[in-house]
Amino acid sequence: MSSNALCFGHNHPASGAPCFVQVDAAGLTIIFESTGGGGDREVVPFAALSVSAGGLDHDHLVVKWTGVQGEQTLYLKDQDAIRAFRQTAPDDLSLHFAQAAELVRQVRQRRRLVWGLALGMFLSTVLGLWFGSDLLVQIAVSRIPVEWEQKLGESAYRDFLAQQEVIKEGPAVAALGEMTQRLTEQIPNNPYKFEITVVKSDVINAFALPGGHVVVFTGLMKKADSGEEVAGVMSHELNHVLRRHGLERIVKSLGLLTVVTIVLGDQQGLVGMMKQLSVELLTLKFGREQETEADVTGLQLLQRAKIDPSGMIKFFERLSEKDEGRMEWLSTHPMSTARAERLKAELAALPKKSPEPFTFDWKQVQASLGAQLVVAP
Amino acid sequence: MKSEILYPGAFPMVRVELTAGEHIKAESGAMVACSPTIDIESKMEGGFLGALSRKFLTGEKFFFQTLRASRGPGEALLAPTVPGEIVILELDGVNEYMVQKDGFLAGADGIVIESKMQSLSRGLLSGEGFFILKMSGKGTLVLNSFGAIHKIELKPDQEYIVDNSHLVAWSSTTSYNIEKATSGWIASVTSGEGFVCRFRGPGLVYIQSRNPGSFGAWIRQFIPVSE
DSSP, X not given: OOOOEEEEETTSOTTOEEEEEEEETTEEEEEESTTOTTOEEEEEEGGGOEEEEESTTXXXXXXXXXXXXXXXXXXXXXXXXXXHHHHHSOHHHHHHHXXXXXXXXXXXXXXXXXXXXXXXXXXXXXXXHHHHHHHHHHHHHXXXXXXXXXXXXXXXXXXXXXXXXXXXXXXXXXXXXHHHHHHHTTSTTOOOOOEEEEEOOSOOOEEEOTTSEEEEEHHHXXXXXXXXHHHHHHHHHHHHHHTTHHHHHHHHHHOHHHHHHHHHTOOHHHHHHHHHHHHHHTTOOOOHHHHHHHHHHHHHHHHHTTOOTHHHHHHHHHHHSOOOSOOXXXXXXXXXXXXXXXXXXXXXXXXXXXXXXXXXXXXXXXXXXXXXXXXXX | OEEEEESOSSSOXXXXXXXXXXXXXXXXXXXXXXXXXXXXXXXXXXXXXXXXXXXXXXXXOSOEEEEEOTTSOEEEEEOOSSSBOEEEEEEESSOOEEEOTTOEXXXXXXXXXEEXXXXXXXXHHSSSOSEEEEEEEEEEEEEEOSBOEEEEEEOTTOEEEEETTOEEEEETTOEEEEEESSSSHHHHHHTTOOEEEXXXXXXXXXXXXXXXXXXXXXXXXXXXXXX
Protein backbone atom coordinates (compact mmCIF):
# COMPACT_ATOMS: atom_id res chain seq x y z
CA MET A 1 0.00 0.00 0.00
CA SER A 2 1.88 3.07 -1.17
CA SER A 3 1.15 6.54 0.05
CA ASN A 4 -1.01 8.84 -1.99
CA ALA A 5 -1.20 11.89 0.24
CA LEU A 6 0.73 14.05 2.66
CA CYS A 7 -0.65 14.88 6.10
CA PHE A 8 0.40 18.03 7.92
CA GLY A 9 -0.17 18.88 11.54
CA HIS A 10 1.61 19.53 14.81
CA ASN A 11 2.27 15.85 15.33
CA HIS A 12 3.81 15.42 11.88
CA PRO A 13 7.11 16.58 10.37
CA ALA A 14 7.07 19.85 8.46
CA SER A 15 7.58 18.07 5.16
CA GLY A 16 4.33 16.20 5.83
CA ALA A 17 3.70 12.62 6.80
CA PRO A 18 3.15 10.31 3.85
CA CYS A 19 -0.09 8.43 4.28
CA PHE A 20 -2.63 6.38 2.39
CA VAL A 21 -6.11 7.78 2.07
CA GLN A 22 -9.06 5.48 1.54
CA VAL A 23 -12.53 6.77 0.76
CA ASP A 24 -15.66 4.94 1.82
CA ALA A 25 -19.22 5.79 2.73
CA ALA A 26 -18.31 6.71 6.29
CA GLY A 27 -15.59 9.14 5.38
CA LEU A 28 -11.84 9.13 5.00
CA THR A 29 -9.59 6.48 6.43
CA ILE A 30 -6.03 7.73 6.73
CA ILE A 31 -3.35 5.12 7.27
CA PHE A 32 0.11 6.33 8.19
CA GLU A 33 2.88 4.13 6.94
CA SER A 34 5.70 5.52 9.03
CA THR A 35 4.56 3.98 12.30
CA GLY A 36 5.19 0.47 11.00
CA GLY A 37 3.55 -2.73 12.24
CA GLY A 38 0.05 -1.91 13.36
CA GLY A 39 -0.09 1.32 11.37
CA ASP A 40 -1.63 4.43 12.76
CA ARG A 41 -5.05 4.86 11.34
CA GLU A 42 -7.53 7.62 11.67
CA VAL A 43 -11.10 7.63 10.44
CA VAL A 44 -12.59 11.04 9.78
CA PRO A 45 -16.29 11.42 8.94
CA PHE A 46 -17.22 13.62 5.98
CA ALA A 47 -19.06 15.99 8.26
CA ALA A 48 -15.83 17.10 9.92
CA LEU A 49 -14.06 17.92 6.63
CA SER A 50 -13.60 21.12 4.70
CA VAL A 51 -12.09 21.07 1.23
CA SER A 52 -10.26 23.60 -0.95
CA ALA A 53 -7.61 23.74 -3.65
CA GLY A 54 -4.00 24.41 -2.82
CA GLY A 55 -0.38 23.79 -3.58
CA LEU A 56 1.96 25.56 -5.94
CA ASP A 57 -0.25 25.20 -8.99
CA HIS A 58 -3.54 24.82 -7.17
CA ASP A 59 -3.56 21.23 -8.29
CA HIS A 60 -3.76 19.66 -4.84
CA LEU A 61 -6.97 18.89 -3.03
CA VAL A 62 -6.60 20.26 0.48
CA VAL A 63 -8.71 18.59 3.16
CA LYS A 64 -8.83 20.06 6.65
CA TRP A 65 -10.32 18.87 9.90
CA THR A 66 -9.72 19.14 13.60
CA GLY A 67 -8.93 15.76 15.07
CA VAL A 68 -7.74 14.41 18.38
CA GLN A 69 -4.29 15.77 17.71
CA GLY A 70 -5.36 19.25 16.74
CA GLU A 71 -5.74 20.70 13.31
CA GLN A 72 -4.83 18.37 10.46
CA THR A 73 -4.33 19.22 6.80
CA LEU A 74 -4.25 16.65 4.08
CA TYR A 75 -2.75 17.36 0.65
CA LEU A 76 -4.09 14.98 -1.96
CA LYS A 77 -2.72 14.93 -5.47
CA ASP A 78 -3.49 11.38 -6.53
CA GLN A 79 -6.18 11.67 -9.21
CA ASP A 80 -7.86 8.35 -8.33
CA ALA A 81 -8.23 9.30 -4.68
CA ILE A 82 -9.60 12.72 -5.60
CA ARG A 83 -12.14 11.15 -7.94
CA ALA A 84 -13.23 8.61 -5.34
CA PHE A 85 -13.57 11.35 -2.76
CA ARG A 86 -15.63 13.45 -5.10
CA GLN A 87 -18.00 10.65 -5.96
CA THR A 88 -18.68 9.49 -2.41
CA ALA A 89 -18.71 12.84 -0.67
CA PRO A 90 -22.12 14.06 0.54
CA ASP A 91 -23.85 17.00 -1.13
CA ASP A 92 -22.82 19.72 1.32
CA LEU A 93 -19.17 18.94 0.53
CA SER A 94 -19.82 18.82 -3.21
CA LEU A 95 -20.49 22.52 -3.18
CA HIS A 96 -17.04 23.19 -1.77
CA PHE A 97 -15.65 20.79 -4.31
CA ALA A 98 -17.21 22.74 -7.09
CA GLN A 99 -15.82 25.95 -5.65
CA ALA A 100 -12.34 24.49 -5.41
CA ALA A 101 -12.52 23.14 -8.94
CA GLU A 102 -13.75 26.52 -10.16
CA LEU A 103 -10.80 28.22 -8.49
CA VAL A 104 -8.36 25.85 -10.16
CA ARG A 105 -10.02 26.48 -13.51
CA GLN A 106 -9.83 30.22 -13.02
CA VAL A 107 -6.16 30.09 -12.09
CA ARG A 108 -5.35 27.97 -15.10
CA GLN A 109 -7.43 30.12 -17.41
CA ARG A 110 -5.80 33.28 -16.15
CA ARG A 111 -2.39 31.78 -16.60
CA ARG A 112 -3.21 30.69 -20.14
CA LEU A 113 -4.57 34.14 -20.88
CA VAL A 114 -1.47 35.87 -19.54
CA TRP A 115 0.82 33.59 -21.53
CA GLY A 116 -1.32 34.05 -24.61
CA LEU A 117 -1.18 37.81 -24.25
CA ALA A 118 2.56 37.77 -23.70
CA LEU A 119 3.08 35.55 -26.72
CA GLY A 120 0.79 37.72 -28.79
CA MET A 121 2.67 40.85 -27.82
CA PHE A 122 5.97 39.22 -28.64
CA LEU A 123 4.75 38.03 -32.01
CA SER A 124 3.22 41.36 -32.93
CA THR A 125 6.47 43.12 -32.04
CA VAL A 126 8.44 40.76 -34.24
CA LEU A 127 5.95 41.07 -37.09
CA GLY A 128 5.83 44.81 -36.65
CA LEU A 129 9.57 45.07 -36.96
CA TRP A 130 9.59 42.67 -39.89
CA PHE A 131 7.02 44.46 -41.99
CA GLY A 132 7.40 47.84 -40.39
CA SER A 133 11.05 48.04 -41.33
CA ASP A 134 10.20 47.66 -45.00
CA LEU A 135 7.67 50.43 -44.64
CA LEU A 136 10.24 52.59 -42.85
CA VAL A 137 12.72 52.00 -45.67
CA GLN A 138 10.12 53.07 -48.19
CA ILE A 139 9.30 56.20 -46.27
CA ALA A 140 12.99 57.02 -45.91
CA VAL A 141 13.62 56.45 -49.61
CA SER A 142 10.73 58.65 -50.58
CA ARG A 143 12.24 61.48 -48.56
CA ILE A 144 15.55 61.46 -50.38
CA PRO A 145 15.52 64.03 -53.21
CA VAL A 146 16.17 62.91 -56.78
CA GLU A 147 19.16 65.25 -57.09
CA TRP A 148 20.99 63.29 -54.40
CA GLU A 149 20.26 60.13 -56.15
CA GLN A 150 21.66 61.57 -59.33
CA LYS A 151 24.82 62.77 -57.59
CA LEU A 152 25.26 59.37 -56.06
CA GLY A 153 24.78 57.59 -59.38
CA GLU A 154 27.03 60.10 -61.11
CA SER A 155 30.00 59.40 -58.87
CA ALA A 156 29.54 55.65 -59.19
CA TYR A 157 29.20 56.05 -62.93
CA ARG A 158 32.49 57.96 -63.18
CA ASP A 159 34.26 55.36 -61.08
CA PHE A 160 33.01 52.72 -63.42
CA LEU A 161 33.84 54.52 -66.68
CA ALA A 162 37.47 55.04 -65.70
CA GLN A 163 38.22 51.45 -66.66
CA GLN A 164 35.92 51.05 -69.65
CA GLU A 165 35.93 51.73 -73.37
CA VAL A 166 32.80 53.62 -74.34
CA ILE A 167 31.13 53.63 -77.75
CA LYS A 168 29.96 57.20 -78.18
CA GLU A 169 28.22 57.08 -81.54
CA GLY A 170 27.11 54.77 -84.28
CA PRO A 171 24.08 52.62 -85.04
CA ALA A 172 24.17 50.88 -81.63
CA VAL A 173 23.98 54.13 -79.69
CA ALA A 174 21.28 55.41 -82.01
CA ALA A 175 19.28 52.19 -81.63
CA LEU A 176 19.44 52.31 -77.84
CA GLY A 177 18.53 55.99 -77.99
CA GLU A 178 15.43 55.16 -79.97
CA MET A 179 14.41 52.44 -77.52
CA THR A 180 14.92 54.76 -74.54
CA GLN A 181 13.03 57.50 -76.29
CA ARG A 182 10.04 55.27 -76.93
CA LEU A 183 10.08 53.87 -73.42
CA THR A 184 10.52 57.15 -71.54
CA GLU A 185 7.74 58.80 -73.50
CA GLN A 186 5.40 56.42 -71.74
CA ILE A 187 6.56 57.31 -68.23
CA PRO A 188 4.33 59.99 -66.71
CA ASN A 189 6.01 62.62 -64.51
CA ASN A 190 9.43 61.15 -65.05
CA PRO A 191 11.85 62.97 -62.73
CA TYR A 192 14.85 61.19 -64.19
CA LYS A 193 16.94 62.00 -67.18
CA PHE A 194 18.06 58.65 -68.51
CA GLU A 195 21.50 58.47 -70.03
CA ILE A 196 22.46 55.33 -71.86
CA THR A 197 26.08 54.36 -72.17
CA VAL A 198 27.30 51.58 -74.45
CA VAL A 199 30.43 49.91 -73.17
CA LYS A 200 32.58 47.75 -75.37
CA SER A 201 32.85 44.44 -73.59
CA ASP A 202 31.88 40.88 -74.31
CA VAL A 203 30.21 40.63 -70.96
CA ILE A 204 26.53 39.89 -71.35
CA ASN A 205 25.21 42.45 -68.93
CA ALA A 206 23.43 45.70 -68.40
CA PHE A 207 22.87 47.68 -65.25
CA ALA A 208 21.25 50.80 -63.97
CA LEU A 209 22.51 53.25 -61.37
CA PRO A 210 20.32 55.40 -59.17
CA GLY A 211 19.55 58.68 -60.86
CA GLY A 212 19.27 57.44 -64.42
CA HIS A 213 22.55 56.11 -65.75
CA VAL A 214 22.05 52.87 -67.64
CA VAL A 215 25.04 50.95 -68.91
CA VAL A 216 24.66 48.34 -71.65
CA PHE A 217 27.53 46.09 -72.67
CA THR A 218 28.04 45.25 -76.30
CA GLY A 219 28.12 41.58 -75.32
CA LEU A 220 24.46 41.77 -74.46
CA MET A 221 23.60 43.42 -77.74
CA LYS A 222 25.47 40.77 -79.69
CA LYS A 223 23.64 38.07 -77.84
CA ALA A 224 20.22 39.51 -78.50
CA ASP A 225 18.36 38.36 -81.60
CA SER A 226 16.27 41.46 -82.03
CA GLY A 227 15.90 45.03 -80.90
CA GLU A 228 12.84 44.01 -78.89
CA GLU A 229 14.95 41.73 -76.75
CA VAL A 230 17.35 44.52 -75.84
CA ALA A 231 14.42 46.85 -75.28
CA GLY A 232 13.08 44.29 -72.78
CA VAL A 233 16.29 44.45 -70.78
CA MET A 234 16.30 48.24 -71.03
CA SER A 235 12.75 48.43 -69.77
CA HIS A 236 13.66 46.20 -66.86
CA GLU A 237 16.66 48.39 -65.96
CA LEU A 238 14.74 51.64 -66.33
CA ASN A 239 12.23 50.35 -63.86
CA HIS A 240 14.95 49.61 -61.33
CA VAL A 241 15.71 53.32 -61.53
CA LEU A 242 12.11 54.46 -61.48
CA ARG A 243 11.30 52.27 -58.48
CA ARG A 244 14.44 53.55 -56.73
CA HIS A 245 15.57 50.02 -56.02
CA GLY A 246 19.21 51.04 -55.67
CA LEU A 247 18.34 53.59 -53.04
CA GLU A 248 16.21 51.09 -51.18
CA ARG A 249 19.13 48.69 -51.08
CA ILE A 250 21.49 51.37 -49.82
CA VAL A 251 19.13 52.56 -47.14
CA LYS A 252 18.57 49.00 -46.01
CA SER A 253 22.26 48.33 -45.74
CA LEU A 254 22.75 51.54 -43.80
CA GLY A 255 20.63 50.13 -41.07
CA LEU A 256 17.53 50.93 -39.16
CA LEU A 257 19.02 53.84 -37.24
CA THR A 258 19.86 55.75 -40.40
CA VAL A 259 16.44 55.01 -41.77
CA VAL A 260 14.86 56.52 -38.70
CA THR A 261 17.15 59.55 -39.02
CA ILE A 262 16.08 60.12 -42.61
CA VAL A 263 12.42 59.71 -41.75
CA LEU A 264 12.77 62.18 -38.90
CA GLY A 265 14.31 64.73 -41.20
CA ASP A 266 18.07 64.85 -40.68
CA GLN A 267 19.40 64.12 -44.14
CA GLN A 268 22.65 66.05 -43.91
CA GLY A 269 24.77 63.41 -42.24
CA LEU A 270 23.68 60.94 -44.81
CA VAL A 271 25.43 62.57 -47.76
CA GLY A 272 28.88 61.60 -46.54
CA MET A 273 27.82 58.08 -45.85
CA MET A 274 26.22 57.70 -49.23
CA LYS A 275 29.37 58.91 -50.99
CA GLN A 276 31.27 56.04 -49.48
CA LEU A 277 28.64 53.73 -50.73
CA SER A 278 28.79 54.87 -54.33
CA VAL A 279 31.52 52.37 -55.11
CA GLU A 280 29.47 49.61 -53.66
CA LEU A 281 26.65 50.59 -55.97
CA LEU A 282 28.44 48.89 -58.83
CA THR A 283 28.36 45.56 -57.11
CA LEU A 284 24.88 46.12 -55.82
CA LYS A 285 22.56 43.19 -56.12
CA PHE A 286 18.86 43.70 -56.08
CA GLY A 287 16.59 41.53 -54.08
CA ARG A 288 14.35 38.97 -55.69
CA GLU A 289 11.26 41.05 -54.97
CA GLN A 290 12.85 44.05 -56.64
CA GLU A 291 13.74 41.96 -59.67
CA THR A 292 10.21 40.70 -59.96
CA GLU A 293 8.87 44.21 -59.62
CA ALA A 294 11.22 45.50 -62.32
CA ASP A 295 10.21 42.57 -64.53
CA VAL A 296 6.52 43.21 -64.22
CA THR A 297 6.63 46.96 -64.45
CA GLY A 298 9.15 46.63 -67.27
CA LEU A 299 6.74 44.43 -69.16
CA GLN A 300 3.92 46.92 -68.69
CA LEU A 301 6.15 49.73 -69.88
CA LEU A 302 7.03 47.79 -73.03
CA GLN A 303 3.37 47.24 -73.66
CA ARG A 304 2.60 50.93 -73.32
CA ALA A 305 5.48 51.81 -75.63
CA LYS A 306 4.08 49.36 -78.19
CA ILE A 307 7.27 47.32 -78.19
CA ASP A 308 6.67 43.59 -78.50
CA PRO A 309 7.00 42.33 -74.89
CA SER A 310 7.60 38.77 -75.97
CA GLY A 311 11.15 39.85 -76.88
CA MET A 312 11.87 40.33 -73.19
CA ILE A 313 10.54 36.92 -72.30
CA LYS A 314 12.37 35.29 -75.18
CA PHE A 315 15.63 36.84 -74.12
CA PHE A 316 15.16 35.77 -70.50
CA GLU A 317 14.33 32.27 -71.58
CA ARG A 318 17.39 32.07 -73.77
CA LEU A 319 19.59 33.28 -70.95
CA SER A 320 18.17 30.71 -68.63
CA GLU A 321 19.27 27.94 -70.93
CA LYS A 322 22.65 26.56 -70.26
CA ASP A 323 25.07 28.67 -72.18
CA GLU A 324 28.73 29.27 -72.65
CA GLY A 325 30.23 32.71 -72.27
CA ARG A 326 30.49 35.03 -69.34
CA MET A 327 26.93 35.52 -68.31
CA GLU A 328 27.30 38.20 -65.75
CA TRP A 329 23.77 39.32 -66.11
CA LEU A 330 22.86 35.95 -64.73
CA SER A 331 24.81 36.38 -61.54
CA THR A 332 22.80 39.43 -60.64
CA HIS A 333 19.68 38.35 -62.44
CA PRO A 334 19.21 34.71 -61.61
CA MET A 335 17.21 33.26 -64.45
CA SER A 336 14.65 30.68 -63.87
CA THR A 337 11.91 29.24 -65.96
CA ALA A 338 9.59 30.34 -63.17
CA ARG A 339 10.53 33.93 -63.90
CA ALA A 340 9.78 33.60 -67.59
CA GLU A 341 6.56 31.75 -66.80
CA ARG A 342 5.50 34.50 -64.50
CA LEU A 343 6.09 37.09 -67.19
CA LYS A 344 4.12 35.02 -69.66
CA ALA A 345 1.19 34.89 -67.31
CA GLU A 346 1.50 38.60 -66.71
CA LEU A 347 1.58 39.25 -70.45
CA ALA A 348 -1.51 37.11 -71.01
CA ALA A 349 -3.39 39.29 -68.54
CA LEU A 350 -2.49 42.47 -70.38
CA PRO A 351 -4.67 43.72 -73.24
CA LYS A 352 -3.23 42.86 -76.64
CA LYS A 353 -1.66 45.74 -78.52
CA SER A 354 -0.23 45.59 -81.99
CA PRO A 355 3.50 46.31 -81.67
CA GLU A 356 5.18 48.94 -83.75
CA PRO A 357 8.59 47.94 -85.07
CA PHE A 358 11.77 49.95 -84.55
CA THR A 359 13.13 52.08 -87.35
CA PHE A 360 16.55 50.45 -87.25
CA ASP A 361 17.59 47.11 -88.64
CA TRP A 362 18.93 45.06 -85.76
CA LYS A 363 21.25 42.97 -87.86
CA GLN A 364 22.95 46.11 -89.07
CA VAL A 365 23.27 47.41 -85.55
CA GLN A 366 24.93 44.18 -84.54
CA ALA A 367 27.18 44.28 -87.58
CA SER A 368 28.37 47.72 -86.54
CA LEU A 369 29.54 46.18 -83.27
CA GLY A 370 31.66 43.77 -85.26
CA ALA A 371 29.51 40.96 -84.09
CA GLN A 372 30.08 37.40 -84.89
CA LEU A 373 26.50 36.35 -84.69
CA VAL A 374 25.78 33.89 -81.98
CA VAL A 375 22.67 32.14 -83.05
CA ALA A 376 20.96 30.31 -80.33
CA PRO A 377 20.20 26.69 -81.12
CA MET B 1 21.91 4.24 -3.24
CA LYS B 2 23.60 5.17 -0.02
CA SER B 3 24.95 8.65 0.19
CA GLU B 4 27.09 10.61 2.58
CA ILE B 5 28.22 14.21 2.54
CA LEU B 6 31.99 14.61 2.89
CA TYR B 7 33.58 17.84 4.13
CA PRO B 8 30.32 19.59 4.92
CA GLY B 9 30.56 23.35 4.53
CA ALA B 10 31.60 25.42 1.57
CA PHE B 11 33.39 22.74 -0.40
CA PRO B 12 31.58 19.47 0.14
CA MET B 13 31.48 16.31 -1.90
CA VAL B 14 28.96 13.50 -1.92
CA ARG B 15 30.05 9.91 -1.68
CA VAL B 16 27.50 7.64 -3.28
CA GLU B 17 27.58 3.91 -2.80
CA LEU B 18 26.01 1.82 -5.49
CA THR B 19 25.13 -1.82 -5.32
CA ALA B 20 25.81 -3.98 -8.35
CA GLY B 21 23.57 -3.00 -11.26
CA GLU B 22 22.30 0.12 -9.58
CA HIS B 23 22.49 3.43 -11.41
CA ILE B 24 21.98 7.08 -10.57
CA LYS B 25 21.57 10.32 -12.47
CA ALA B 26 23.94 13.17 -11.88
CA GLU B 27 24.44 16.61 -13.30
CA SER B 28 26.78 16.38 -16.25
CA GLY B 29 30.31 17.06 -15.05
CA ALA B 30 29.51 16.29 -11.44
CA MET B 31 31.63 13.13 -11.17
CA VAL B 32 34.93 13.71 -9.38
CA ALA B 33 36.14 10.15 -8.90
CA CYS B 34 34.69 6.66 -8.94
CA SER B 35 35.42 2.96 -8.61
CA PRO B 36 36.48 1.15 -11.77
CA THR B 37 33.31 -0.90 -11.59
CA ILE B 38 31.23 2.15 -12.48
CA ASP B 39 30.47 3.13 -16.03
CA ILE B 40 29.63 6.69 -16.94
CA GLU B 41 27.04 7.16 -19.63
CA SER B 42 25.43 10.29 -20.85
CA LYS B 43 21.72 10.19 -21.13
CA MET B 44 19.10 12.56 -22.38
CA GLU B 45 16.67 12.44 -19.56
CA GLY B 46 13.10 12.68 -20.76
CA GLY B 47 14.04 11.86 -24.35
CA PHE B 48 15.48 14.17 -26.96
CA LEU B 49 12.73 16.76 -26.79
CA GLY B 50 12.68 16.69 -23.04
CA ALA B 51 16.42 17.23 -22.94
CA LEU B 52 16.17 19.95 -25.54
CA SER B 53 13.48 21.76 -23.65
CA ARG B 54 15.41 21.43 -20.44
CA LYS B 55 18.52 22.82 -22.10
CA PHE B 56 16.84 25.80 -23.67
CA LEU B 57 14.18 26.47 -21.14
CA THR B 58 15.81 25.92 -17.80
CA GLY B 59 19.42 26.30 -18.83
CA GLU B 60 20.12 22.90 -17.29
CA LYS B 61 22.57 20.72 -19.11
CA PHE B 62 21.35 18.80 -22.11
CA PHE B 63 22.71 15.50 -20.91
CA PHE B 64 22.66 14.04 -17.50
CA GLN B 65 25.35 11.65 -16.47
CA THR B 66 24.31 8.18 -15.61
CA LEU B 67 26.64 6.37 -13.28
CA ARG B 68 26.02 2.66 -13.50
CA ALA B 69 27.62 0.04 -11.31
CA SER B 70 27.58 -2.43 -14.14
CA ARG B 71 30.57 -4.51 -13.05
CA GLY B 72 29.83 -4.90 -9.40
CA PRO B 73 29.32 -2.59 -6.45
CA GLY B 74 31.27 0.61 -6.19
CA GLU B 75 31.26 4.20 -5.12
CA ALA B 76 31.46 7.57 -6.76
CA LEU B 77 32.38 11.02 -5.54
CA LEU B 78 30.26 13.87 -6.85
CA ALA B 79 30.74 17.61 -6.47
CA PRO B 80 28.92 20.69 -7.75
CA THR B 81 30.58 23.54 -9.64
CA VAL B 82 29.97 26.34 -7.19
CA PRO B 83 31.09 26.51 -3.58
CA GLY B 84 28.18 25.75 -1.35
CA GLU B 85 26.44 23.21 0.77
CA ILE B 86 24.84 20.00 -0.35
CA VAL B 87 21.58 18.65 0.97
CA ILE B 88 20.20 15.14 0.66
CA LEU B 89 16.43 14.66 0.46
CA GLU B 90 14.50 11.42 0.47
CA LEU B 91 11.52 11.35 -1.85
CA ASP B 92 8.85 8.84 -0.97
CA GLY B 93 6.66 9.01 -4.05
CA VAL B 94 4.26 11.53 -2.56
CA ASN B 95 6.61 14.40 -1.89
CA GLU B 96 7.44 16.58 -4.83
CA TYR B 97 10.01 19.31 -4.93
CA MET B 98 10.46 22.24 -7.23
CA VAL B 99 14.13 22.91 -7.75
CA GLN B 100 15.69 26.00 -9.28
CA LYS B 101 17.68 25.26 -12.40
CA ASP B 102 21.15 25.00 -10.92
CA GLY B 103 20.11 23.13 -7.83
CA PHE B 104 20.17 19.54 -9.05
CA LEU B 105 23.32 17.53 -8.35
CA ALA B 106 22.29 13.89 -8.39
CA GLY B 107 19.33 11.61 -7.94
CA ALA B 108 18.51 7.94 -7.65
CA ASP B 109 17.14 6.35 -10.78
CA GLY B 110 13.62 6.41 -9.36
CA ILE B 111 13.62 10.20 -9.37
CA VAL B 112 11.65 11.73 -12.21
CA ILE B 113 12.87 15.07 -13.48
CA GLU B 114 10.56 17.34 -15.47
CA SER B 115 10.81 20.91 -16.69
CA LYS B 116 7.86 22.89 -15.57
CA MET B 117 6.66 26.24 -16.73
CA GLN B 118 5.92 28.83 -14.10
CA SER B 119 3.30 31.49 -14.43
CA LEU B 120 4.41 34.65 -16.19
CA SER B 121 4.77 36.78 -13.08
CA ARG B 122 6.69 34.10 -11.24
CA GLY B 123 8.86 33.49 -14.27
CA LEU B 124 9.69 37.15 -14.71
CA LEU B 125 10.17 38.14 -11.14
CA SER B 126 10.99 35.15 -9.00
CA GLY B 127 14.58 35.10 -10.18
CA GLU B 128 14.22 31.46 -11.10
CA GLY B 129 13.33 31.95 -14.74
CA PHE B 130 10.26 30.69 -16.53
CA PHE B 131 11.11 27.07 -16.11
CA ILE B 132 12.02 25.13 -13.05
CA LEU B 133 12.71 21.49 -12.45
CA LYS B 134 10.12 19.34 -10.80
CA MET B 135 11.44 16.34 -8.93
CA SER B 136 9.10 13.53 -8.13
CA GLY B 137 9.30 9.78 -7.77
CA LYS B 138 11.00 7.74 -5.16
CA GLY B 139 14.57 7.79 -3.92
CA THR B 140 17.42 9.96 -2.83
CA LEU B 141 17.79 13.44 -4.28
CA VAL B 142 20.97 15.46 -3.86
CA LEU B 143 20.77 19.22 -4.24
CA ASN B 144 23.48 21.82 -4.14
CA SER B 145 23.41 25.52 -3.42
CA PHE B 146 25.53 28.60 -3.45
CA GLY B 147 26.52 29.26 0.14
CA ALA B 148 24.92 27.41 3.00
CA ILE B 149 21.53 25.75 2.77
CA HIS B 150 18.87 26.72 5.23
CA LYS B 151 15.69 24.78 5.69
CA ILE B 152 12.47 26.61 6.48
CA GLU B 153 9.62 24.49 7.82
CA LEU B 154 6.19 25.89 7.22
CA LYS B 155 3.07 24.76 9.04
CA PRO B 156 -0.23 24.89 7.17
CA ASP B 157 -1.04 28.50 6.23
CA GLN B 158 2.14 29.75 7.81
CA GLU B 159 3.80 32.39 5.65
CA TYR B 160 7.40 33.32 5.11
CA ILE B 161 9.06 35.82 2.84
CA VAL B 162 12.14 34.87 0.86
CA ASP B 163 14.22 37.10 -1.35
CA ASN B 164 13.98 35.68 -4.85
CA SER B 165 17.24 34.22 -6.19
CA HIS B 166 17.93 32.78 -2.76
CA LEU B 167 15.61 29.90 -3.49
CA VAL B 168 16.97 26.40 -3.91
CA ALA B 169 13.97 24.11 -3.66
CA TRP B 170 10.50 24.00 -2.21
CA SER B 171 7.86 21.36 -1.84
CA SER B 172 4.91 21.45 -4.19
CA THR B 173 2.45 21.74 -1.32
CA THR B 174 3.74 25.24 -0.67
CA SER B 175 2.68 28.01 -2.95
CA TYR B 176 4.14 31.44 -3.41
CA ASN B 177 3.29 34.85 -4.70
CA ILE B 178 5.64 37.50 -5.98
CA GLU B 179 5.47 40.74 -4.10
CA LYS B 180 7.28 44.01 -3.97
CA ALA B 181 9.68 44.00 -1.04
CA THR B 182 8.27 47.24 0.34
CA SER B 183 4.99 48.97 -0.18
CA GLY B 184 6.33 51.50 -2.69
CA TRP B 185 7.81 50.74 -6.09
CA ILE B 186 10.81 53.02 -5.68
CA ALA B 187 11.57 51.82 -2.18
CA SER B 188 11.35 48.27 -3.47
CA VAL B 189 14.21 48.89 -5.82
CA THR B 190 16.30 51.06 -3.53
CA SER B 191 15.98 48.68 -0.61
CA GLY B 192 18.05 46.27 -2.66
CA GLU B 193 15.45 43.59 -2.40
CA GLY B 194 13.29 44.37 -5.38
CA PHE B 195 10.91 41.47 -5.40
CA VAL B 196 10.36 38.82 -2.82
CA CYS B 197 8.46 35.56 -2.73
CA ARG B 198 5.79 35.13 -0.10
CA PHE B 199 5.62 31.43 0.65
CA ARG B 200 2.64 29.81 2.23
CA GLY B 201 2.82 26.46 3.97
CA PRO B 202 2.61 23.63 4.60
CA GLY B 203 5.90 22.27 3.38
CA LEU B 204 9.61 22.87 3.24
CA VAL B 205 11.51 25.68 1.59
CA TYR B 206 15.26 25.36 1.11
CA ILE B 207 17.12 28.61 0.64
CA GLN B 208 20.76 29.40 -0.01
CA SER B 209 22.68 31.87 2.10
CA ARG B 210 24.26 33.57 -0.94
CA ASN B 211 22.73 35.09 -4.04
CA PRO B 212 24.63 33.98 -7.18
CA GLY B 213 23.50 36.99 -9.23
CA SER B 214 24.63 39.51 -6.65
CA PHE B 215 27.91 37.68 -6.21
CA GLY B 216 28.47 37.86 -9.95
CA ALA B 217 27.75 41.58 -9.96
CA TRP B 218 30.11 42.08 -7.05
CA ILE B 219 32.95 40.14 -8.63
CA ARG B 220 32.53 41.88 -11.97
CA GLN B 221 33.99 45.10 -10.62
CA PHE B 222 37.31 43.37 -10.03
CA ILE B 223 37.60 41.90 -13.49
CA PRO B 224 39.82 44.09 -15.66
CA VAL B 225 38.04 45.32 -18.75
CA SER B 226 40.02 44.68 -21.91
CA GLU B 227 40.01 47.52 -24.40
